[in-house]
Amino acid sequence: MIDANEKSSVIRMFHVHHNYGIQKALIDITLDIPKNDFVFITGPSGAGKTTLLKLLYLAEAVTEGQVLIDGMNLSRVPRKRIPLLRRKFGIIFQDYKLIANRTVFDNVSLVLEAAGKKRRLILKKVRSVLRLVGMEDRQTALPLSLSGGEQQRVAVARALVGDPKIILADEPTGSLDDDSAGIIMDLLKDVHIRGTTVIIATHDKDLIRKTGGRVLFLKEGRLDTSSFVEKDYDNSIF
Amino acid sequence: MTILFFKRAIEDFRNNRLLNVVTLLTVSLSILIVSAFVLFFINTSEIMNFWKKGLRVMAYLKADIPGSELLDLRRQIQTLSGVESVIFISKDDAYKQLKAQMKRQASLFDNLDKNPLPDAFEIRMSPSTRSWEKVEFLATQIESRDEVEEVEYGQKWLGRFTQIFDLFTLTGYAMCTIFFMAAVFIMANTIRLVIYSRRDEIEIMRLVGAAERFIKIPFYIQGLLQGALGACIGLAILFVAFLFMASNIERGFFSGLFNIQFLSPLFLGIIILISMLVGWLGSYLSLKQFLKG
Ligand SMILES: Nc1ncnc2c1ncn2[C@@H]1O[C@H](COP(=O)(O)OP(=O)(O)O)[C@@H](O)[C@H]1O
Ligand SMILES: [Mg+2]
Numbered sequence: 001m002i003d004a005n006e007k008s009s010v011i012r013m014f015h016v017h018h019n020y021g022i023q024k025a026l027i028d029i030t031l032d033i034p035k036n037d038f039v040f041i042t043g044p045s046g047a048g049k050t051t052l053l054k055l056l057y058l059a060e061a062v063t064e065g066q067v068l069i070d071g072m073n074l075s076r077v078p079r080k081r082i083p084l085l086r087r088k089f090g091i092i093f094q095d096y097k098l099i100a101n102r103t104v105f106d107n108v109s110l111v112l113e114a115a116g117k118k119r120r121l122i123l124k125k126v127r128s129v130l131r132l133v134g135m136e137d138r139q140t141a142l143p144l145s146l147s148g149g150e151q152q153r154v155a156v157a158r159a160l161v162g163d164p165k166i167i168l169a170d171e172p173t174g175s176l177d178d179d180s181a182g183i184i185m186d187l188l189k190d191v192h193i194r195g196t197t198v199i200i201a202t203h204d205k206d207l208i209r210k211t212g213g214r215v216l217f218l219k220e221g222r223l224d225t226s227s228f229v230e231k232d233y234d235n236s237i238f
Numbered sequence: 239m240t241i242l243f244f245k246r247a248i249e250d251f252r253n254n255r256l257l258n259v260v261t262l263l264t265v266s267l268s269i270l271i272v273s274a275f276v277l278f279f280i281n282t283s284e285i286m287n288f289w290k291k292g293l294r295v296m297a298y299l300k301a302d303i304p305g306s307e308l309l310d311l312r313r314q315i316q317t318l319s320g321v322e323s324v325i326f327i328s329k330d331d332a333y334k335q336l337k338a339q340m341k342r343q344a345s346l347f348d349n350l351d352k353n354p355l356p357d358a359f360e361i362r363m364s365p366s367t368r369s370w371e372k373v374e375f376l377a378t379q380i381e382s383r384d385e386v387e388e389v390e391y392g393q394k395w396l397g398r399f400t401q402i403f404d405l406f407t408l409t410g411y412a413m414c415t416i417f418f419m420a421a422v423f424i425m426a427n428t429i430r431l432v433i434y435s436r437r438d439e440i441e442i443m444r445l446v447g448a449a450e451r452f453i454k455i456p457f458y459i460q461g462l463l464q465g466a467l468g469a470c471i472g473l474a475i476l477f478v479a480f481l482f483m484a485s486n487i488e489r490g491f492f493s494g495l496f497n498i499q500f501l502s503p504l505f506l507g508i509i510i511l512i513s514m515l516v517g518w519l520g521s522y523l524s525l526k527q528f529l530k531g
Binding site for chain 2 (some may be wrong): 055059080083084085086087089091097098099100101102110111114115134158238
């Protein structure tokens with residue numbers, strides 16, 4: 001399973017363990033995510049899905065094992081370079097994590113400002129990405145005046161605005177009704193088609209069935225390879 | 239980019255208005271007290287210098303001391319520490335001077351058949367001889383000489399004033415230190431509360447790849463702005479109080495003797511800079527403590 005062509009994989013994990021104190025959250029995870037993959041990480045609540053994503057964007061450090069992103073070993077990334085690593089990702093959360101007292105526009109532009117981009121480029125990029133998610137009319141709105149689905153669309157815009165190589169989404173539709181969830185998943189599939197690697201953690205089997213894509217199954221911190229084929233849905237179902 | 243940071247800092251000002259107003263007032267008050275002290279200190283030392291410049295010790299000599307001994311004595315006084323110059327004033331010179339000063343009462347002198355004045359040395363102190371004790375010590379040393387009849391020097395009250403002034407200076411330094419630390423502490427506390435109120439935002443900024451510097455700069459700007467603004471308010475209040483007092487004093491007892499003055503632009507600049515340093519330091523301390531990364 002690891003003998004996939006190394007050049008084409010963006011994320012690799014080798015015998016990764018993660019403990020919170022004595023609590024083992026991930027046990028001996030070895031996996032490989034090729035470039036331009038569209039992959040679900042699923043499993044029951046508490047299986048370690050969120051933890052696995054956190055290891056990728058270095059919100060948590062591995063207890064044991066190796067994580068490679070673009071061939072870069074995360075345990076060798078110095079603290080000061082963590083922001084640079086994070087700019088490779090666009091991250092989407094169940095609770096949107098928008099800044100409440102900043103407008104839609106400012107929430108999205110933050111990413112480019114933090115990356116030190118020029119004002120004119122920021123203006124152009126933010127507008128186009130807000131148009132993409134259908135929120136161009138709400139630029140000056142504050143997040144709390146929006147519906148959950150709209151807030152998540154803004155969050156998707158924020159995740160996309162920096163043209164990241166990889167989208168990480170942790171239960172992106174967990175707080176949304178079916179229609180809003182559908183819009184979000186369509187957006188994620190669009191960016192996948194345009195060449196971005198998309199990784200979605202969710203416990204929602206229906207969502208996976210409806211969307212289609214590769215599935216990694218986590219159970220009590222272990223990768224469950226036995227259920228791999230069974231869970232490997234095809235886009236044609238959709 | 240810089241505009242953006244200022245915008246964020248000012249946004250914070252608005253979002254935590256009460257907190258920031260209280261901090262601003264504390265900084266203003268500290269600056270007011272400290273700069274009032276500085277103002278008092280500058281003006282009093284001006285007055286003290288004015289008096290000290292005229293500070294001299296007169297040593298009146300016994301009659302009929304031979305010229306060689308005079309030279310000798312003069313050389314010895316010259317070597318005493320704190321002495322800047324020694325001028326011999328003969329009794330004849332003194333007599334002429336006195337007569338010139340008292341032209342109107344010239345008739346008084348007609349009745350004198352001989353000059354009643356003694357020879358004297360006028361000893362001027364070097365400006366570095368600031369302490370009153372040194373002057374007194376010098377005077378006793380000179381008085382102990384056989385050739386010297388009597389020593390006369392500055393008014394006793396000036397000596398007492400010097401002591402009070404020294405005490406005041408010491409208290410002033412202590413006060414400045416305390417207010418400086420209090421201002422830093424309060425500033426740090428404010429920034430800490432602002433950080434706390436923005437902790438979600440900071441977490442989000444980190445998640446989208448903002449560098450620590452990017453996250454921290456608005457807090458520093460906020461501290462610097464508060465320091466500068468607080469200093470300006472404090473100094474403005476001091477200036478109004480100064481105008482009020484100055485007009486009273488100049489019309490009163492001291493009028494014409496010397497003019498009291500406000501802090502020079504240089505001092506104003508230094509005070510504002512120090513106040514900004516307070517703001518910066520406050521931000522630095524709480525950022526160091528609460529934004530470990
Ligand atoms: N910050 C934490 N401290 C301690 N234990 C944690 C922490 N985060 C998660 N865990 C534990 O690690 C395990 C995996 O959690 P998580 O990765 O959140 O699972 P999932 O996202 O699949 O629901 C759970 O048992 C959870 O209780
Ligand atoms: Mg989770």
